[in-house]
Amino acid sequence: RKGGYEYFMLKEIHEQPEALRNTIAPRIVNGLPDFSEEGISDELLRNTKRIVITACGTAMHAGLVGRILIEKLTRIPVSVEIASEFRYANPILDENTLVITISQSGETADTLAALRLAKENGSMTLSIVNVKGSSIARESDFVLYTHAGPEIAVASTKAYTVQLSALYLFAFRFAFVKEKISQQKAQEYITLLEDTIDTVAYVLSYDTQIEAISQRLKSADDLFFIGRGLDYALSCEGSIKLKEITYIHSEAYAAGELKHGTISLITDNVPVIALATQADVYAKTISNVREVRSRGAKVILITNADVQVDASLCDHHIMLPPMEAEFTPFAAAVVLQYIAYYTAVARELNVDQPRNLAKSVTVE
Ligand code: F6R
Numbered sequence: 001r002k003g004g005y006e007y008f009m010l011k012e013i014h015e016q017p018e019a020l021r022n023t024i025a026p027r028i029v030n031g032l033p034d035f036s037e038e039g040i041s042d043e044l045l046r047n048t049k050r051i052v053i054t055a056c057g058t059a060m061h062a063g064l065v066g067r068i069l070i071e072k073l074t075r076i077p078v079s080v081e082i083a084s085e086f087r088y089a090n091p092i093l094d095e096n097t098l099v100i101t102i103s104q105s106g107e108t109a110d111t112l113a114a115l116r117l118a119k120e121n122g123s124m125t126l127s128i129v130n131v132k133g134s135s136i137a138r139e140s141d142f143v144l145y146t147h148a149g150p151e152i153a154v155a156s157t158k159a160y161t162v163q164l165s166a167l168y169l170f171a172f173r174f175a176f177v178k179e180k181i182s183q184q185k186a187q188e189y190i191t192l193l194e195d196t197i198d199t200v201a202y203v204l205s206y207d208t209q210i211e212a213i214s215q216r217l218k219s220a221d222d223l224f225f226i227g228r229g230l231d232y233a234l235s236c237e238g239s240i241k242l243k244e245i246t247y248i249h250s251e252a253y254a255a256g257e258l259k260h261g262t263i264s265l266i267t268d269n270v271p272v273i274a275l276a277t278q279a280d281v282y283a284k285t286i287s288n289v290r291e292v293r294s295r296g297a298k299v300i301l302i303t304n305a306d307v308q309v310d311a312s313l314c315d316h317h318i319m320l321p322p323m324e325a326e327f328t329p330f331a332a333a334v335v336l337q338y339i340a341y342y343t344a345v346a347r348e349l350n351v352d353q354p355r356n357l358a359k360s361v362t363v364e
Helices: 008-014 016-027 042-047 057-074 109-120 135-139 158-177 183-215 230-246 255-260 279-293 325-346
Strands: 050-055 078-082 097-103 124-129 142-145 222-227 249-254 271-276 298-303 316-319
Touching: 008 016, 008 325, 016 158, 016 183, 042 158, 050 057, 050 109, 057 078, 057 097, 057 158, 057 230, 057 325, 097 109, 097 158, 109 124, 109 135, 124 135, 124 158, 142 158, 158 183, 158 325, 183 316, 183 325, 222 230, 222 255, 222 279, 230 249, 230 271, 230 325, 249 255, 255 279, 271 279, 271 325, 279 298, 298 325
Parallel strands: 050 078, 050 097, 097 124, 124 142, 222 249, 222 271, 271 298, 298 316
Antiparallel strands: none
């Protein structure tokens, strides 16, 4: 069943190009994102004045990426709420708020409760769900299915990247319908999204490089992920993935927030995985890299292809293939999944079934 792979997680990492293709392709008509199959009308999108994304864990982290993209393209406010908090927070909702729930299983109790609360408060609900006919899918007004196929490993990988792709499709359609981007621009974005599938396939070949780096991470007690903007959203995901399967304590920090406390934890040989893929904040993140470096951190730096990285800046440099800044999350996700996976393997742990965790959390 594992198709020659040692663990389901590795198999599922490798299934990402196909999962992305299956999720993206059916939603493209004449080069534009199209949700008529899903019944998501332009009128609904036109009436949406605000979006609340709610989910748990990795699915919530996909929401963090979605927020940045949707707000950037449309200037319409988006908030991302942890479902277990949202459901008890007496949230402000109305009929012009679209509540997007994201869930691989479609059965997460807190996300389902958040969805029900949204409906009770008169908001329209759209769910991004992988499992057909699941509770969240059945109870939502609209469903945008991801087509990752079954995900067996507890640590979510392909479900996350297809959730990103669904959010990107949504953002492009939403921006187009709201007349924030032209038809030509929407088509250009779709082409770039399709190109991303090949980029993800290419990044799968980084396994040997990352396996070697993981050998140097396996004995760490604490580890930090830092980044800004989209890179911070990815840092959150990289951190949960690493800690859930390697049991190494890790934290994701917005790079600029380090000096407000956390930098006191950076001492000799503490690994810092720094994501610096966004040109607009590149110099800022690099200055944070220098700060942790000067305190002895072991730095693994992940950048785009278009920057020159001084060898003195980091211990390891992982360079993503050339791509537009908005699309780096797909490639960075694979790198972070590999870091978690190979570090867990190096620690001789049961990658697919980490202790205390269940694949689907149907209790509060
Ligand atoms: C982490 C992980 C969890 C899930 C979370 C939500 O790798 O898998 O954080 O993302 O429990 O699950 P779903 O998406 O099924 O609602």
